[in-house]
Amino acid sequence: MNADNAHAATGHAQATHTVDADSAALDVRGLSKTFGGLRAVDDLSFRVPPQSIFGLLGPNGAGKTTVLNLISGLIKPDHGSITVFGDEIAREPAHRVARAGVARTYQNVRLFPALTVLETVMTGFYQHRQAQLWHSVLCLPSERRERREVAERARELLDRVGVTAPPERLAEALPYGEQRRVEIARALATQPKVLMLDEPTAGMNDVESESLGQLMFSLREEGISLVLIEHNVKLVLKFCSDAAVINFGELIAEGDPRACVEDPDVQAAYFGKQSDAERLNTVLRVRGDHGTD
Numbered sequence: 001m002n003a004d005n006a007h008a009a010t011g012h013a014q015a016t017h018t019v020d021a022d023s024a025a026l027d028v029r030g031l032s033k034t035f036g037g038l039r040a041v042d043d044l045s046f047r048v049p050p051q052s053i054f055g056l057l058g059p060n061g062a063g064k065t066t067v068l069n070l071i072s073g074l075i076k077p078d079h080g081s082i083t084v085f086g087d088e089i090a091r092e093p094a095h096r097v098a099r100a101g102v103a104r105t106y107q108n109v110r111l112f113p114a115l116t117v118l119e120t121v122m123t124g125f126y127q128h129r130q131a132q133l134w135h136s137v138l139c140l141p142s143e144r145r146e147r148r149e150v151a152e153r154a155r156e157l158l159d160r161v162g163v164t165a166p167p168e169r170l171a172e173a174l175p176y177g178e179q180r181r182v183e184i185a186r187a188l189a190t191q192p193k194v195l196m197l198d199e200p201t202a203g204m205n206d207v208e209s210e211s212l213g214q215l216m217f218s219l220r221e222e223g224i225s226l227v228l229i230e231h232n233v234k235l236v237l238k239f240c241s242d243a244a245v246i247n248f249g250e251l252i253a254e255g256d257p258r259a260c261v262e263d264p265d266v267q268a269a270y271f272g273k274q275s276d277a278e279r280l281n282t283v284l285r286v287r288g289d290h291g292t293d
Protein backbone atom coordinates (compact mmCIF):
# COMPACT_ATOMS: atom_id res chain seq x y z
CA MET A 1 0.00 0.00 0.00
CA ASN A 2 1.21 3.45 -0.77
CA ALA A 3 0.91 5.66 2.29
CA ASP A 4 1.93 8.71 0.25
CA ASN A 5 -1.34 8.51 -1.58
CA ALA A 6 -3.34 8.46 1.61
CA HIS A 7 -4.53 12.02 1.75
CA ALA A 8 -4.64 12.44 -1.99
CA ALA A 9 -6.99 9.51 -2.24
CA THR A 10 -9.50 10.42 0.46
CA GLY A 11 -8.66 14.05 1.12
CA HIS A 12 -11.83 15.12 -0.66
CA ALA A 13 -13.79 13.11 1.89
CA GLN A 14 -12.47 15.20 4.71
CA ALA A 15 -13.37 18.36 2.85
CA THR A 16 -17.00 17.34 2.29
CA HIS A 17 -17.83 15.80 5.69
CA THR A 18 -17.60 17.73 8.90
CA VAL A 19 -16.98 15.39 11.82
CA ASP A 20 -18.38 16.49 15.19
CA ALA A 21 -15.93 15.13 17.74
CA ASP A 22 -18.53 15.25 20.58
CA SER A 23 -21.11 12.98 18.91
CA ALA A 24 -20.77 9.24 18.69
CA ALA A 25 -19.80 8.13 15.20
CA LEU A 26 -22.61 5.62 15.54
CA ASP A 27 -25.10 5.40 18.38
CA VAL A 28 -27.36 2.36 18.36
CA ARG A 29 -30.21 2.44 20.91
CA GLY A 30 -32.79 -0.27 21.63
CA LEU A 31 -32.44 -1.82 18.17
CA SER A 32 -34.63 -4.86 17.49
CA LYS A 33 -35.32 -6.98 14.43
CA THR A 34 -37.28 -10.22 14.18
CA PHE A 35 -37.48 -12.55 11.19
CA GLY A 36 -40.71 -14.52 11.62
CA GLY A 37 -40.43 -15.77 15.19
CA LEU A 38 -36.65 -15.33 15.38
CA ARG A 39 -35.26 -12.38 17.34
CA ALA A 40 -32.11 -11.70 15.31
CA VAL A 41 -31.41 -8.40 17.11
CA ASP A 42 -32.91 -7.87 20.54
CA ASP A 43 -33.03 -4.44 22.21
CA LEU A 44 -29.41 -3.83 21.28
CA SER A 45 -27.54 -0.67 22.28
CA PHE A 46 -23.90 0.24 21.73
CA ARG A 47 -21.85 3.33 20.94
CA VAL A 48 -19.03 3.63 18.43
CA PRO A 49 -16.75 6.51 19.50
CA PRO A 50 -15.51 8.86 16.80
CA GLN A 51 -12.22 7.86 15.18
CA SER A 52 -12.33 4.40 16.71
CA ILE A 53 -11.81 0.96 15.25
CA PHE A 54 -14.78 -0.83 16.76
CA GLY A 55 -14.95 -4.62 16.73
CA LEU A 56 -18.44 -6.15 16.55
CA LEU A 57 -17.97 -9.71 17.78
CA GLY A 58 -20.07 -12.77 18.47
CA PRO A 59 -20.40 -16.43 17.54
CA ASN A 60 -21.99 -17.70 14.33
CA GLY A 61 -25.55 -16.49 13.90
CA ALA A 62 -25.27 -13.95 16.76
CA GLY A 63 -26.79 -11.20 14.61
CA LYS A 64 -23.72 -9.19 13.56
CA THR A 65 -24.49 -8.99 9.84
CA THR A 66 -28.12 -8.18 10.61
CA VAL A 67 -26.89 -5.21 12.68
CA LEU A 68 -24.83 -3.98 9.71
CA ASN A 69 -27.81 -4.49 7.39
CA LEU A 70 -29.98 -2.43 9.75
CA ILE A 71 -27.41 0.37 10.02
CA SER A 72 -26.85 0.54 6.27
CA GLY A 73 -30.58 0.69 5.53
CA LEU A 74 -30.86 -2.64 3.70
CA ILE A 75 -33.53 -3.72 6.18
CA LYS A 76 -35.72 -1.72 8.55
CA PRO A 77 -35.68 -2.21 12.32
CA ASP A 78 -38.83 -3.11 14.27
CA HIS A 79 -37.74 -0.75 17.04
CA GLY A 80 -34.83 1.45 17.96
CA SER A 81 -32.71 4.35 16.86
CA ILE A 82 -29.43 4.63 14.95
CA THR A 83 -27.63 7.97 14.71
CA VAL A 84 -24.52 8.86 12.71
CA PHE A 85 -22.78 11.85 14.29
CA GLY A 86 -26.17 12.82 15.73
CA ASP A 87 -28.26 12.31 12.56
CA GLU A 88 -31.04 9.72 12.80
CA ILE A 89 -30.81 7.15 10.00
CA ALA A 90 -32.74 4.16 11.41
CA ARG A 91 -35.55 4.17 8.85
CA GLU A 92 -33.75 5.84 5.97
CA PRO A 93 -33.28 4.01 2.68
CA ALA A 94 -29.79 2.75 1.87
CA HIS A 95 -28.91 5.61 -0.50
CA ARG A 96 -29.72 8.20 2.20
CA VAL A 97 -27.64 6.30 4.76
CA ALA A 98 -24.78 6.31 2.27
CA ARG A 99 -25.24 10.04 1.77
CA ALA A 100 -25.09 10.49 5.57
CA GLY A 101 -21.54 9.10 5.34
CA VAL A 102 -21.88 5.37 6.03
CA ALA A 103 -20.17 2.89 3.70
CA ARG A 104 -19.76 -0.85 4.04
CA THR A 105 -18.40 -4.02 2.54
CA TYR A 106 -20.17 -7.38 2.50
CA GLN A 107 -19.44 -10.77 4.02
CA ASN A 108 -20.03 -12.25 0.57
CA VAL A 109 -18.35 -9.79 -1.76
CA ARG A 110 -20.83 -7.92 -3.98
CA LEU A 111 -19.23 -6.59 -7.15
CA PHE A 112 -21.02 -5.54 -10.33
CA PRO A 113 -20.63 -8.17 -13.04
CA ALA A 114 -19.08 -6.83 -16.25
CA LEU A 115 -17.31 -3.89 -14.58
CA THR A 116 -13.55 -3.65 -14.51
CA VAL A 117 -11.62 -3.13 -11.30
CA LEU A 118 -11.19 0.57 -12.11
CA GLU A 119 -14.83 1.11 -13.11
CA THR A 120 -15.98 -0.60 -9.91
CA VAL A 121 -14.11 1.91 -7.76
CA MET A 122 -15.22 4.81 -9.97
CA THR A 123 -18.87 3.96 -9.20
CA GLY A 124 -18.11 4.81 -5.57
CA PHE A 125 -16.98 8.33 -6.52
CA TYR A 126 -20.14 8.85 -8.58
CA GLN A 127 -22.48 7.61 -5.86
CA HIS A 128 -23.39 11.01 -4.44
CA ARG A 129 -23.02 12.99 -7.62
CA GLN A 130 -26.08 14.72 -9.05
CA ALA A 131 -25.78 13.18 -12.49
CA GLN A 132 -25.98 15.71 -15.28
CA LEU A 133 -27.10 13.16 -17.78
CA TRP A 134 -26.93 15.37 -20.84
CA HIS A 135 -23.25 16.06 -20.13
CA SER A 136 -22.59 12.33 -20.27
CA VAL A 137 -24.77 11.79 -23.31
CA LEU A 138 -23.12 14.62 -25.22
CA CYS A 139 -19.72 13.56 -23.90
CA LEU A 140 -18.83 17.19 -23.19
CA PRO A 141 -15.17 18.08 -22.57
CA SER A 142 -15.98 18.87 -18.93
CA GLU A 143 -17.41 15.36 -18.55
CA ARG A 144 -14.35 13.75 -20.12
CA ARG A 145 -12.05 15.79 -17.89
CA GLU A 146 -13.98 14.82 -14.76
CA ARG A 147 -13.94 11.18 -15.79
CA ARG A 148 -10.16 11.30 -16.17
CA GLU A 149 -9.81 12.86 -12.72
CA VAL A 150 -12.11 10.30 -11.12
CA ALA A 151 -10.20 7.48 -12.82
CA GLU A 152 -6.94 8.88 -11.45
CA ARG A 153 -8.34 9.03 -7.91
CA ALA A 154 -9.71 5.51 -8.28
CA ARG A 155 -6.23 4.29 -9.27
CA GLU A 156 -4.79 5.98 -6.19
CA LEU A 157 -7.31 4.23 -3.97
CA LEU A 158 -6.58 0.85 -5.58
CA ASP A 159 -2.90 1.43 -4.93
CA ARG A 160 -3.66 2.40 -1.38
CA VAL A 161 -5.66 -0.71 -0.51
CA GLY A 162 -3.03 -2.91 -2.14
CA VAL A 163 -4.82 -4.15 -5.27
CA THR A 164 -2.12 -5.39 -7.62
CA ALA A 165 -4.34 -6.70 -10.43
CA PRO A 166 -4.50 -4.63 -13.65
CA PRO A 167 -7.30 -2.02 -13.36
CA GLU A 168 -8.70 -3.13 -16.75
CA ARG A 169 -9.46 -6.65 -15.53
CA LEU A 170 -12.99 -7.67 -14.66
CA ALA A 171 -13.32 -7.32 -10.90
CA GLU A 172 -15.22 -10.59 -10.61
CA ALA A 173 -12.30 -12.47 -12.18
CA LEU A 174 -9.93 -11.59 -9.33
CA PRO A 175 -9.02 -13.91 -6.46
CA TYR A 176 -11.32 -13.54 -3.46
CA GLY A 177 -8.92 -11.60 -1.22
CA GLU A 178 -8.24 -9.15 -4.04
CA GLN A 179 -11.99 -8.70 -4.65
CA ARG A 180 -12.36 -7.77 -0.99
CA ARG A 181 -9.79 -5.02 -1.40
CA VAL A 182 -11.56 -3.70 -4.51
CA GLU A 183 -14.75 -3.57 -2.47
CA ILE A 184 -12.97 -1.59 0.26
CA ALA A 185 -11.61 0.83 -2.35
CA ARG A 186 -15.14 1.32 -3.73
CA ALA A 187 -16.46 1.98 -0.21
CA LEU A 188 -13.68 4.52 0.41
CA ALA A 189 -14.51 6.24 -2.87
CA THR A 190 -17.91 7.18 -1.41
CA GLN A 191 -15.95 9.33 1.08
CA PRO A 192 -17.41 7.84 4.26
CA LYS A 193 -17.35 9.11 7.83
CA VAL A 194 -18.09 5.58 9.04
CA LEU A 195 -16.77 2.51 7.23
CA MET A 196 -18.19 -0.90 8.18
CA LEU A 197 -16.25 -3.99 7.13
CA ASP A 198 -17.97 -7.40 7.32
CA GLU A 199 -15.30 -10.09 7.77
CA PRO A 200 -12.79 -8.26 5.55
CA THR A 201 -9.92 -10.69 6.13
CA ALA A 202 -11.82 -13.78 4.95
CA GLY A 203 -9.71 -15.25 2.17
CA MET A 204 -6.60 -13.30 3.21
CA ASN A 205 -3.38 -14.72 4.63
CA ASP A 206 -1.65 -13.34 7.75
CA VAL A 207 0.47 -10.83 5.86
CA GLU A 208 -2.56 -9.51 3.94
CA SER A 209 -4.62 -9.32 7.15
CA GLU A 210 -1.87 -7.35 8.87
CA SER A 211 -1.72 -5.02 5.90
CA LEU A 212 -5.48 -4.47 6.14
CA GLY A 213 -5.07 -3.66 9.84
CA GLN A 214 -2.46 -1.04 9.00
CA LEU A 215 -4.84 0.43 6.42
CA MET A 216 -7.51 0.69 9.14
CA PHE A 217 -5.04 2.53 11.38
CA SER A 218 -4.28 5.07 8.65
CA LEU A 219 -7.99 5.58 7.84
CA ARG A 220 -8.67 6.25 11.50
CA GLU A 221 -5.86 8.82 11.49
CA GLU A 222 -7.75 10.62 8.72
CA GLY A 223 -10.88 10.81 10.85
CA ILE A 224 -12.83 7.81 9.56
CA SER A 225 -14.51 5.63 12.20
CA LEU A 226 -14.44 1.92 11.47
CA VAL A 227 -16.76 -0.91 12.48
CA LEU A 228 -15.26 -4.32 11.97
CA ILE A 229 -16.96 -7.71 12.07
CA GLU A 230 -14.06 -10.09 12.45
CA HIS A 231 -13.64 -13.64 13.73
CA ASN A 232 -9.85 -13.38 13.96
CA VAL A 233 -9.59 -12.46 17.64
CA LYS A 234 -5.89 -11.79 17.46
CA LEU A 235 -6.51 -9.18 14.78
CA VAL A 236 -9.31 -7.63 16.84
CA LEU A 237 -7.03 -7.35 19.88
CA LYS A 238 -4.29 -5.77 17.85
CA PHE A 239 -6.27 -3.26 15.82
CA CYS A 240 -9.56 -2.51 17.60
CA SER A 241 -9.76 0.28 20.16
CA ASP A 242 -13.27 -0.68 21.31
CA ALA A 243 -15.56 -3.67 20.98
CA ALA A 244 -19.04 -5.03 21.59
CA VAL A 245 -19.95 -8.70 21.75
CA ILE A 246 -23.44 -9.93 20.91
CA ASN A 247 -25.06 -13.32 21.29
CA PHE A 248 -28.59 -14.20 20.15
CA GLY A 249 -28.91 -10.55 19.12
CA GLU A 250 -28.27 -9.23 22.64
CA LEU A 251 -25.31 -7.25 23.93
CA ILE A 252 -23.23 -9.37 26.31
CA ALA A 253 -20.08 -7.22 26.62
CA GLU A 254 -18.88 -3.78 25.53
CA GLY A 255 -15.69 -1.77 26.02
CA ASP A 256 -12.02 -2.70 25.94
CA PRO A 257 -11.54 -5.53 23.40
CA ARG A 258 -9.37 -7.70 25.66
CA ALA A 259 -11.78 -7.32 28.58
CA CYS A 260 -14.61 -8.29 26.22
CA VAL A 261 -12.83 -11.43 25.01
CA GLU A 262 -12.01 -12.48 28.57
CA ASP A 263 -15.52 -11.76 29.88
CA PRO A 264 -17.07 -14.96 31.33
CA ASP A 265 -20.34 -14.43 29.40
CA VAL A 266 -18.39 -14.13 26.16
CA GLN A 267 -16.37 -17.23 26.95
CA ALA A 268 -19.60 -19.10 27.65
CA ALA A 269 -21.14 -17.88 24.38
CA TYR A 270 -18.19 -19.23 22.40
CA PHE A 271 -17.73 -22.37 24.52
CA GLY A 272 -21.40 -23.19 24.18
CA LYS A 273 -21.17 -23.82 20.46
CA GLN A 274 -19.38 -26.92 19.23
CA SER A 275 -19.41 -25.51 15.72
CA ASP A 276 -17.29 -22.63 16.94
CA ALA A 277 -14.51 -24.90 18.22
CA GLU A 278 -11.98 -23.34 15.91
CA ARG A 279 -12.80 -19.83 17.05
CA LEU A 280 -12.77 -20.95 20.63
CA ASN A 281 -9.24 -22.23 20.19
CA THR A 282 -8.24 -18.85 18.84
CA VAL A 283 -9.71 -17.19 21.91
CA LEU A 284 -7.84 -19.57 24.17
CA ARG A 285 -4.57 -18.92 22.37
CA VAL A 286 -5.10 -15.19 22.72
CA ARG A 287 -5.80 -15.52 26.45
CA GLY A 288 -2.32 -16.91 26.88
CA ASP A 289 -0.81 -14.30 24.58
CA HIS A 290 -0.65 -10.87 26.19
CA GLY A 291 1.63 -9.43 23.53
CA THR A 292 0.26 -7.39 20.67
CA ASP A 293 2.18 -8.85 17.73
Ligand SMILES: Nc1ncnc2c1ncn2[C@@H]1O[C@H](COP(=O)(O)OP(=O)(O)OP(=O)(O)O)[C@@H](O)[C@H]1O
Pocket: 035, 038, 040, 058, 059, 060, 061, 062, 063, 064, 065, 066, 067, 107
Ligand atom coordinates in the same frame (compact mmCIF):
# COMPACT_ATOMS: atom_id res chain seq x y z
N1 LIG B 1 -33.32 -12.41 6.01
C1 LIG B 1 -33.39 -13.29 7.01
N2 LIG B 1 -34.47 -14.07 7.17
C2 LIG B 1 -34.58 -14.93 8.20
N3 LIG B 1 -33.61 -15.11 9.13
C3 LIG B 1 -32.49 -14.38 9.01
C4 LIG B 1 -32.31 -13.43 7.95
N4 LIG B 1 -31.09 -12.86 8.10
C5 LIG B 1 -30.53 -13.41 9.18
N5 LIG B 1 -31.36 -14.32 9.72
C6 LIG B 1 -31.12 -15.10 10.94
O1 LIG B 1 -30.79 -14.17 11.95
C7 LIG B 1 -29.78 -14.72 12.80
C8 LIG B 1 -28.58 -13.79 12.81
O2 LIG B 1 -27.94 -13.90 11.54
P1 LIG B 1 -26.67 -13.01 11.16
O3 LIG B 1 -26.28 -13.37 9.76
O4 LIG B 1 -26.96 -11.60 11.45
O5 LIG B 1 -25.58 -13.55 12.19
P2 LIG B 1 -24.01 -13.30 12.20
O6 LIG B 1 -23.64 -13.00 13.60
O7 LIG B 1 -23.64 -12.31 11.18
O8 LIG B 1 -23.45 -14.76 11.81
P3 LIG B 1 -22.07 -15.22 11.07
O9 LIG B 1 -20.95 -14.91 11.99
O10 LIG B 1 -22.26 -16.69 10.89
O11 LIG B 1 -22.03 -14.48 9.78
C9 LIG B 1 -29.45 -16.11 12.28
O12 LIG B 1 -30.21 -17.03 13.02
C10 LIG B 1 -29.92 -16.05 10.84
O13 LIG B 1 -30.30 -17.32 10.37
